[in-house]
Amino acid sequence: MTALTPSAASPSVIDRARAWARARNIPPVYGILVIIFFVSILADLFFGIDNQLFIFNPTILTNILVRSVALGIVAVGQTFVVLGASIDLSVAYMISVTAVGASYLMAGDPNRVWWTVIVLFVVGAVVGLVNGTIITKLKVNPLIATLGVGLILKGLLNASFANFAGSVPISFQAFAYNAIGPLPISVLVLFAVVIAGWFLLRRTRYGAHLYAVGGSEETARLSGLHTDRILTIAHVICSMTAVLTGLFVVSRLRSGAPWVGTDGLYDLESIAATVIGGTALSGGKGGVWGTLAGVLIFSLLDTMFNQIGIDAYMKQILRGAVIILAVGFYTFRSKAEQG
Amino acid sequence: MTQITATTSASESFGARAMHWLRTINPVYYIALVLLVAVGYLNPVFYTPDPFLAFLARAAPLMILTAGQVFVLVSGGFDLSVGSVVTSTVIISAILANNDPNSTWWVILFLLAGGVLVGLINGAVTTFLKVPSLISTLGMLLVVRGVGLLWSGGAPRGYLPDNLRMFGRSGIEGIFGLRQFPYAVILLVVFAVLYWLLLHRMNYGRQLLALGDNPRASRLSGVNISLVRVSAFVICSVSAAIAGILIGGRGGVSIEAGTGLEMQSIAAAVLGGTMLLGGRGSVPAAMTGALALEVLFTLLNLMGLPKPLRDAVQGLIIIGAVAYTAYSTRKTR
Numbered sequence: 295m296t297a298l299t300p301s302a303a304s305p306s307v308i309d310r311a312r313a314w315a316r317a318r319n320i321p322p323v324y325g326i327l328v329i330i331f332f333v334s335i336l337a338d339l340f341f342g343i344d345n346q347l348f349i350f351n352p353t354i355l356t357n358i359l360v361r362s363v364a365l366g367i368v369a370v371g372q373t374f375v376v377l378g379a380s381i382d383l384s385v386a387y388m389i390s391v392t393a394v395g396a397s398y399l400m401a402g403d404p405n406r407v408w409w410t411v412i413v414l415f416v417v418g419a420v421v422g423l424v425n426g427t428i429i430t431k432l433k434v435n436p437l438i439a440t441l442g443v444g445l446i447l448k449g450l451l452n453a454s455f456a457n458f459a460g461s462v463p464i465s466f467q468a469f470a471y472n473a474i475g476p477l478p479i480s481v482l483v484l485f486a487v488v489i490a491g492w493f494l495l496r497r498t499r500y501g502a503h504l505y506a507v508g509g510s511e512e513t514a515r516l517s518g519l520h521t522d523r524i525l526t527i528a529h530v531i532c533s534m535t536a537v538l539t540g541l542f543v544v545s546r547l548r549s550g551a552p553w554v555g556t557d558g559l560y561d562l563e564s565i566a567a568t569v570i571g572g573t574a575l576s577g578g579k580g581g582v583w584g585t586l587a588g589v590l591i592f593s594l595l596d597t598m599f600n601q602i603g604i605d606a607y608m609k610q611i612l613r614g615a616v617i618i619l620a621v622g623f624y625t626f627r628s629k630a631e632q633g
Numbered sequence: 634m635t636q637i638t639a640t641t642s643a644s645e646s647f648g649a650r651a652m653h654w655l656r657t658i659n660p661v662y663y664i665a666l667v668l669l670v671a672v673g674y675l676n677p678v679f680y681t682p683d684p685f686l687a688f689l690a691r692a693a694p695l696m697i698l699t700a701g702q703v704f705v706l707v708s709g710g711f712d713l714s715v716g717s718v719v720t721s722t723v724i725i726s727a728i729l730a731n732n733d734p735n736s737t738w739w740v741i742l743f744l745l746a747g748g749v750l751v752g753l754i755n756g757a758v759t760t761f762l763k764v765p766s767l768i769s770t771l772g773m774l775l776v777v778r779g780v781g782l783l784w785s786g787g788a789p790r791g792y793l794p795d796n797l798r799m800f801g802r803s804g805i806e807g808i809f810g811l812r813q814f815p816y817a818v819i820l821l822v823v824f825a826v827l828y829w830l831l832l833h834r835m836n837y838g839r840q841l842l843a844l845g846d847n848p849r850a851s852r853l854s855g856v857n858i859s860l861v862r863v864s865a866f867v868i869c870s871v872s873a874a875i876a877g878i879l880i881g882g883r884g885g886v887s888i889e890a891g892t893g894l895e896m897q898s899i900a901a902a903v904l905g906g907t908m909l910l911g912g913r914g915s916v917p918a919a920m921t922g923a924l925a926l927e928v929l930f931t932l933l934n935l936m937g938l939p940k941p942l943r944d945a946v947q948g949l950i951i952i953g954a955v956a957y958t959a960y961s962t963r964k965t966r
Contacts, residue, residue, distance in 0.1 A: 383896075432956035433963070437711075441896055442952035449945025540663045560712075562771050575765050607783035614775030621769075622762035 321572045321584035326620055327591055334598040341602040350599050356478065361593035363480045364539050365563055366586060369571075370491040371535030372564040372587045374528040377495070379508045379577025380429060380436040382529065384444035385536040386561040388421055391447050391542025393550030397460040406462040414537050421447070424532030426526025444561070451552050458549040470546035480542055487535065491582035494531075504528055508577025536560075567592060570620045591620065659918045660958055661905045665925040666909070672928055683812050690804070690815035692865025692927035693899060694719075694876035695823060699905075699923035700828045701872025701915050702898040704865040707832070709845040709911030710759060710766030712866065714773040715873040715898060716855045718751055719891025721781030722877025727791035727886040730782060735792040741878065746942070748874030749867055751777055756863030765865075774895070782888065789886040801882020817879050824872070828916045831868075843867055882900055900951050902927050 315324065335349050348354040368385050375382045392414050399410040421443065428439040472479050495501035506514040507521045515521045539560065544550040567588035573580025597617060599609045673680050679688070698715055705712045722744050730740045751773060758769040785791075804815035832838035840861050843851040852858045873891075880890050899909075905922030907914035929950060933943040 296930045382837075397900060428952060428956070432952075433959040435953055436908060438900060438903050438955050439952060441900065442948040442955075445948030445951070446945045449941045449943065450943030452944065453939055457776030539793065561775070566771055569765070569768050569900045570961065575767060605783065607787060610775045611783065614772040614773075614777075614779065617775070618758055618762070618764055618769055618772035620757065621764045625763040626761070628763050 306557040321573050321581065321587065322624055323584045323587040323591075323620075326623060327587045327594070330591055330594055334594055334601075337598055338601045343603040345557075348597060351481060352476070354597060354601075356476070358482070358590070358593045359481045359484070360478055360599050361596060362586075362589045363540055364558065365560065365592065366484045367487050367542065368532075368536050368539040368560055368586045369564040369567040369589050370487050370530035370582050373491065373568045373571070373573055373580065373582050374495075374504065375525075375532045376565070376573050376575060377577055377580060378504050378525045378528045379507045379511065379561050380525060380528065381565065381575075382425065382439065382441040382532045383561045384421065384447060384538075385532065385556065385564060386555040387444040387447035387451070388533055388536035389540040389543060389555030389558070389560055390550070390552050391555075392415070392537045393453055393547070393554045394451060394455050395545040395550070396461055396466075396541060396544045396551055397458070397462050397548070397550040398455070399460070400466065401460045402463050404465045407463065407466050408462045414541070415534055418533040418582070419530050420536035422530035425528060425531035425533065426522075429529070430522035430525055448552075448556075458551045461545055461549040466565065467545050467548060470542060483538075483542070485539065488582050488586050492544065494583060500524070500527070505578055509577075510578070515618060550630075563592065567619045570617065572624070573585045588620075591615050591616070594618060634743030636746070644880065656961070659906050659915070659921075660954070660961060661918050661922050661925060664954055665921050668888065668925055668928040668932055672932050672935060675932070679729065679931075682809075685760070686804075686811065686815055686818055688812070688927070689821065690801075690817035692924055693815075693817040693821040694801075694879040694883075695894070695901065695927060696920045696923040697824050697872050697879070698876040698894060699898045699901040699919050700824060701869040701876075703902050703914050703916055703919045704828075704832065704841065704904075705766070705869045706899070706902055706907050706909060707845045707911055707914040708841050708865040710768055710860050710862070710866070710867045711770060711899065711909075712755065712873075713767065713770040714751060714755060714777055714894045714961075715869065715876075716894040716896075717774045717777040717781070717893040718748060718870055718873035719877040719880055720775050720888060720895055722874050723881035723886055723890040724781040724785045724789060724888060725877065726791050726797065726881055727789065730791065730794050730797050732792035732794050734796050737794060737797045744874050744878060745871060750872040751873075752870030753863065755870065756866035759866070760859045760862050785888075787888070789888055791886070793881055793886065797878070798882040798885075801879040801884075817883075820875070820879070824875070825916070826922055828868075832914075832916050837861070837864075842912060842914075845913075847912075897926065898923070904951065904954050906960075 314324075315322070335347070338347050338349070368389065372382060372385065391624075395414055395417070396410055399413065400406045407577070423434075427432050427441055427442050428443070429436045432439075434442075468479065469483070470480055474482065495504065503519050503524045504513070506517070506519060509522050511521050514524075540550075540555065543554055545559070547554065568580070568585050569575060569588075570586030570591060571580065571588035573584060592613070595613065596609070599612065604612070678684055686952065698719070702712055703922045725747070727738055729743060755766070757769050758764050758772075758798055759766045762769070800816045800820065804813040804818070806813055808814055832841065840851065840856045843854075844856060844858050844861050848858055854950055873894075876894075877891065885889065901923035902919040903909060903922070904912065904925060905915065905919035907919050926947070929947060930943065933946055938946065
C-alpha cells in the first residue's frame with residue numbers, strides 16, 4: 295500500500311495542474327500542447343537528424359511562431375463563425391483571391407499598397423456579407439453556402455489568372471520578414487488578432503450575443519437578438535481574417551498564384567485547429583485562445599517532423615492522426631451522441 | 634345546376650390535386666429534367682442510345698459515391714474522406730496490379746477490404762471516441778491520402794491491366810443493337826437498386842433514419858446505434874472504393890483522381906433533398922442530384938464556357954437549388 299504512494303502522488307500533480315488551469319480559464323488544449331512540446335523535445339533528443347536541439351535554438355523557436363501566423367489569423371475568424379454554429383469553407387479561396395489581388399494591384403509599386411489593402415478588405419467584407427446573407431436569409435446550410443461561394447471565387451479567379459501575377463513591393467514584404475527586436479512583425483500581428491478576437495468575444499456585448507446565437511439560435515431570437523445580423527457579422531469578420539492571412543502569404547511569397555490558398559488547406563485546417571482548441575462545432579462554446587493552441591500544435595508538430603527528418607507523406611498521415619486523437623482526447627468521455 | 638357545380642368543383646379539385654402532387658415531387662427531378670432537356674436541345678445526338686449510355690457511364694462514379702454518402706448524411710454525419718479513398722484506390726490498384734491481368738481479382742478484393750477498413754476507422758472514431766465526424770473524416774482524409782502517396786512515392790506509377798480497367802471504360806459488345814453496354818452502367822443500376830432497398834425497404838434503413846433524426850430516442854427504442862452508425866460509414870467508404878475502381882479504369886492513374894469529390898458528393902446529396910445533420914434523405918433523389926451535377930458539367934462544356942467559369946456556375950447553381958429547396962420546404966410546412 296505504501297509502495298503505491300509515489301505513483302498515487304503523480305495524478306494529484308496532474309489534478310492540481312488541472313485545477314490551477316481551470317481557475318485561470320486556461321483551455322484544456324494547452325495540456326495537450328505542453329505534452330506534445332515535451333514529446334517533441336524527447337523525439338528531437340533521440341531521433342534528431344542534426345546535433346542541435348530545437349529547444350536551445352531561438353531561431354527555430356521563433357520559427358514555430360512564424361509558421362503559425364498564416365493559419366492562426368484565419369483560424370481566429372473561423373472560431374467566430376463556428377461559435378455561431380456556422381462554418382466557412384470559402385476562406386481558402388478568399389486567401390487565394392487576396393494573394394493574387396494584392397500582387398496584381400500593387401504591381402511592385404509602394405504607393406499603391408494602402409489603397410490595395412483597403413480594396414481587399416472591402417472585397418473580404420462583401421464576401422462575408424454574401425456568405426452571411428445566403429445562410430441567414432436564404433436558409434442555405436452554411437457548409438453548402440460557403441462551399442458554393444468558394445467555388446464562385448475559385449472560378450472567377452482561375453478565369454482571370456493562370457499563374458503568378460505581378461508582385462508586391464519590397465516595402466510590403468516587411469510584414470513577413472521584418473522584426474521589432476526579437477519578435478517578427480507577423481507574430482505581433484497574430485497576437486494582436488488573437489487579443490482583438492478575445493476582447494470582442496469576451497469583453498463586448500457583440501461577443502456575448504454571438505455565444506447566445508451559437509448556443510441556441512431560437513432562444514437568442516426569442517430573447518430579442520437580431521440573430522441574422524449577429525451571424526452575418528461573424529462571417530464578415532471571418533472573411534476579413536482570411537484577407538489578412540492572404541496579405542501575409544503574399545508578402546512572404548512576393549507574388550500570389552491562384553492555388554496558394556487551397557494548397558495550404560486553410561479551409562479544413564482552420565476548422566481542425568478551431569475544434570482541437572475546444573470550440574464546439576455545434577456552436578456556443580469555446581474561444582480564440584484555444585484555437586491559438588490548436589494552431590501552435592500544428593506548427594510544433596511540423597517543426598518536430600522536420601527535426602527528425604520525417605517523409606512529407608508520412609507527415610500528412612501523422613497530422614491526420616493527431617487531429618483525430620487530439621479531439622478524441624477530450625470528447626471520448628462525453629456522453630453526447632456525436633454525428 | 635348542382636351537376637355543373639359538382640363537375641367544376643371536381644375538375645378544380647383534380648387540378649388542385651395535380652398541382653399539389655406536382656409540388657410534392659422533389660425539386661431535384663425538375664432540375665435534372667430541365668438540364669437534360671437543355672443538353673438535348675444543344676446536342677440532339679445526346680439522346681441516341683450509345684452517347685447517352687457513355688454519359689451515364691461517366692456519371693456512374695459520382696452517383697455511386699453520392700448514394701454511399703447519403704447513408705452517412707442521413708445518420709447525422711459527414712464523410713470528407715471519400716475523395717482521398719478514391720485517389721488512394723486508383724494509386725494503389727496501379728501499384729498492386731502492375732499490369733498483371735491475373736492479379737485483378739485479388740486487387741479488387743484488397744481495395745474493397747481497404748474501403749471497409751477506412752469505413753470502420755471513420756465509424757469507430759466517431760462512435761466510440763465521440764469525435765465529430767467532420768473532424769474524424771477530415772483526419773482520415775489526410776491519413777488515407779498520405780498512405781496512397783507514401784506507397785507510391787508521390788507520383789503515379791504502375792499500370793492497370795485491361796481486365797481491371799474494363800469496369801470503367803468498356804462494356805458488353807453488341808447487345809440490344811448497341812455498340813456497347815458499359816459495365817459501369819450495370820454497376821450503377823445494381824448499386825442504385827441495392828442501396829434503395831437498403832435505405833427505403835429494409836429495417837436497417839429505418840433504423841438509420843431514426844438514428845439521424847434523434848439518436849437518443851432510437852437508442853432507447855432498442856436500435857444498436859453504434860453498429861448502425863459504423864455500418865453507414867463502411868457503406869460510404871466501400872462505395873468510394875468502387876467509384877475509385879471506375880474512375881481509375883476510365884481516366885487512368887493520377888494523384889488528382891479524387892480531388893474535390895467529397896464536397897461534390899455532399900453537394901449532390903443536398904441537391905437531392907438530403908438533410909444535413911441527418912434524419913431525411915433519399916437514395917434515388919440524391920443519385921439524381923449527382924446526375925444533375927454531371928449533366929450540368931456536360932451542358933457548361935457544350936456551351937463552350939472555359940473550365941474555371943464552370944466552377945463558378947456550379948457554385949451558383951448549388952446555392953440556388955438548395956435555397957429553392959429550403960424555400961419550398963418552408964412553404965409546404
